[in-house]
Amino acid sequence: MTVEQAALADANRARLSVVVLTYTRADQVLDTLARLAALPDRIDIVAVDNASTDGTADRIARNFPFVKLVVAPRNLGAAGRNLGVAHVKTEYVAFCDDDTWWSPGALTRAVEVLDAAPRVAVLNACVVVGEHGAADETCERMRDSPLPRDGLPGPALIGFMAGACVFRTEVFRQAGGYEPRLFIGGEETLVSLDVLGAGHEIVYMDELVLHHHPSPLRDSAQRRRLLARNAAWVAWMRLPLAEALRATYDAFRLMRAEPWPRSDVMALLKGVAWAVGRRRVIDERVRQMRELVHEDDARREAQTVDRGPVGSTRAT
Structure with a gap:
């Protein structure tokens, strides 16, 4: 290979991978993979089948031979994403679930932002829900984060949404990924605390759009x-x-x-x-960040009581 050919190959190499986690929702994950494959962004795609029972893996392999398919030995919950990241060869990794997909250009923009902001380890997208595309309530709270931005490319956060974020791959690995014992449900919290504790930042980016059409298959x-x-x-x-x-x-x-x-x-x-037995208490910086967010939550809830009932969800 000539120097020119090597330079061209390097220029065409993806710098971001998308890890898609699925479990027994074959039709939905096939739709999501088709949407990701049609994106103009230069990406690699890794699909993790969490030991589905409906033939999901076979259908992915048959319809998307260019997608890296990883089949978990059993349903690992959120930790299935760890298996996907183990196969990622790019500097950055984005996550989505089988009922979410990224908008055209969002992942290219995420690479640009992370390149320009070395302090930032995680970007949380703006999630738009359903056919009408209303912003997820959690993202609206993230947008109004009380934490100082201090030159960051967006509002600073103390947490992120597992299926709507972009990570520096090495930071995800250093944090240990998702704890298998948690399975699913608030699994991001531990990773968030460890990412912040290592001195990194988590940022909300309104311009990174992720679509979410929630599956009715939920308990x-x-x-x-x-x-x-x-x-x-x-x-x-x-x-x-x-x-x-x-x-x-x-x-x-x-x-x-x-x-x-x-x-x-x-x-x-x-x-x-x-x-x-795994206790390691957060440092003062992270503790102060959490206190600011909780004080803001309390203020908002008090205002809600004064105005009358309005839905609210902690976002940061």
Whole structure:
């Protein structure tokens, strides 16, 4: 290969990969992969099948032979994304689920932003929901983050959305990816705390658009249990004692309000002991960031009470 050919090959090489996670939603993931493949952005695509039971892997292989297909040995939940990242060879990695897809040009723009902002490790996209494309409520809160921008390309955050973000690949790996024991439900929190604790920044970018057409195949009660359980475990791993106790109390309160299966109760209790063994409390910088966000949340909630009920979701 000549120097000119090598330079051309390097110029045409993708700098960003998209990892798509799916589980037993073959029709939806095929639609998502078709949309990603049609993007003008120069990207590699990795599809992770979380041990689906509906022939998803076979259909992906047959319809998209150019997509790197990774089949998990079992359903790993959010940690299935770790398998995808293990096959990524690019500097940056974007994530989406089988019911989300990136807008044309968004991923090219993400590369430009990350190239120009070495302090930033994670970009969170603007998620637009459904046919009408209304901005996700969480993203609206991210847009109004109370944290100082300090020269960042967008509002600073203390968290991100797992299926709507772009990472520096090496930072994701250094953070250890998603903890398999959390499975799914608030799994981003632990990664976020560790990314911030390593001195990196997480930023919201309104111009990076991700479309989300939510699947109806969801178990809301199970998700609430997993969110409460994982919040308690993460708190014991990383947060001050008062927050760990409060998160555990909240989980027990939900347990009483929505009687949990005995297996979930036992998992919560055993997991607390496991989490304590992995305890490494966040530093003062991250603690102050969280306090600013929580104070802003409290102010917003008080205003909501004064005005009357309006939906709200913590975003940052």
